[in-house]
Amino acid sequence: MPGPKPLDPSSSPRAMLGAELRHKREEAGLTQEELGRPLFVSGSFIGQLEAGTRRMQMEYAVKMDEILETDGYFARNCEAATKSKYPDHFSEAAEAEAMATAIRQYAPSLIPGLLQTEAYARAVFRAYQPTATEDVIDKLVAARLERAQLLDHPTTPLLWVVLDEPVLRRRVGGRVAMAEALRHIAALARQHRIIAQVLPFAAGAHASLHGSLKLMAFTDAPPLAYVDGLGVGKLLDDPATVSRHELTYDLIGASALSPQESLALIESVAEDYAHEDQP
Template sequence: MPGPKDLDPSSSPRALLGAELRHARENAGLSQDALGEALFVSGSFIGQLEAGTRRMQPEIAAKLDEILGTNGFFERNCKAANKSKYPDHFAEAAEAEAVATAIKEYAPLLIPGVLQTEAYAREVFRAYQPTATEDVIDGLVEARLARSHLLDDPTKPLFWAVLDEAVLRRKVGGAGVMAEALGYVAELARRHRIIVQVLPFEAGAHASSNGALRLMAFDDAPPLAYLEVLGTGQLEDNPAAVARYELSYDLVRASAASPQESLALIESVAEDYAHEDRHP
């Protein structure tokens, strides 16, 4: 029987690589758990590779070829599947986000990337990289704006954001930039495309005081959590850890203002910024 053909990088290579992995695993008569045990990873991790929600790293690819007898297929093709326009620490999370059915995010300092306007994103990247060339900043902004296409479908994925009040009050790029940015978030909420809540300062300490949190759910793979700090990020798939983060998000959401109250506050703050911009 002929072996698998090399993948075409132009046709969703990660999804194709995952499909080939499922085919090879089933041909070998192995369950996801059994293959995971041989690789010293969880069965859920194998499921995420097959669903295309996790990256196949070269060392994993080489072991898969050895266990499944696929003659170097996975090692040859994982490089093409891992090509990304995003920074290395965020690439896997961004690509998982693209196939998620639901995204829930707590943002402590900045508007979530998917919801950012061009001007707001440019100010954020310039602050992170003050000496970068304009071409570098342009590329980062372009990649971030491309993520907003996640919201092109009128209903999927479900996007639920809890914004700390600091997100509204932190003047990124000046009053005009903030008026536009918050106005865009409010517009998405008004169109019922996203659900947004604001966690007010008066809520005090809360279950996600340590930082940002993003949760992603999928039709055919276990959920993931993503935690990010300056210059690095961690994608978590351990079921117990993800369950703990889901509880943290639920507690934060319970402490936040209602969606209706939150929308009114966002629009009020946006109007204050717009007035400031008109009358500096």
């Protein structure tokens, strides 16, 4: 059986901590499960810390310094590894997203962040923060567009989205912004960079009426699921929970239009916006 993937400590502060954690754990002769036990976390969680797909919290850093006798190393370096340009409830998910080999996402009301255009993202953030200064909105938009650069790579990560039909019909930013946003999604689909499906109104009740869902897969760490709401988000790593969410996504995809039918609908709605008479 192949050993764990070599880590690149220079790639980020979290990768540095993860590489050192693996080294110290193995030096101490502990398995991931054995290290996780006194921390009340699973062995897979330790594996995700080592791979850099999960953020190390200070409470874990302090405890690891005690267990591994590392003289405060993890506590001292934890703060740098936890800094993020994203909101607290989303920062871990955004950082994991950047390391994922595959992302599958169901979007019930908005175009996913990785697929948003500048005008669409600006309208979303302005709606969230109607009294914010332009400088604040500019920074939020810039961070979102920077995330979207993940798709600059021709093949990785695989991105498969299922858009509920309200995503196409909700006028975020007006008709011009919507036409641009939907054409952007259609272009990525035609370039075979993403897989996009639409879940039509006609599908009726479906497996994720409760809200959005994102699944992330990694080369050297267990998969993660991310669910969110208004100002809150949760990254899930429990294998049974992730498996249940994977089934949910599969059921949604089975109820959605095929990628070809979805592309035709997306382009049709985009044309409707583009040629709609000005009020």
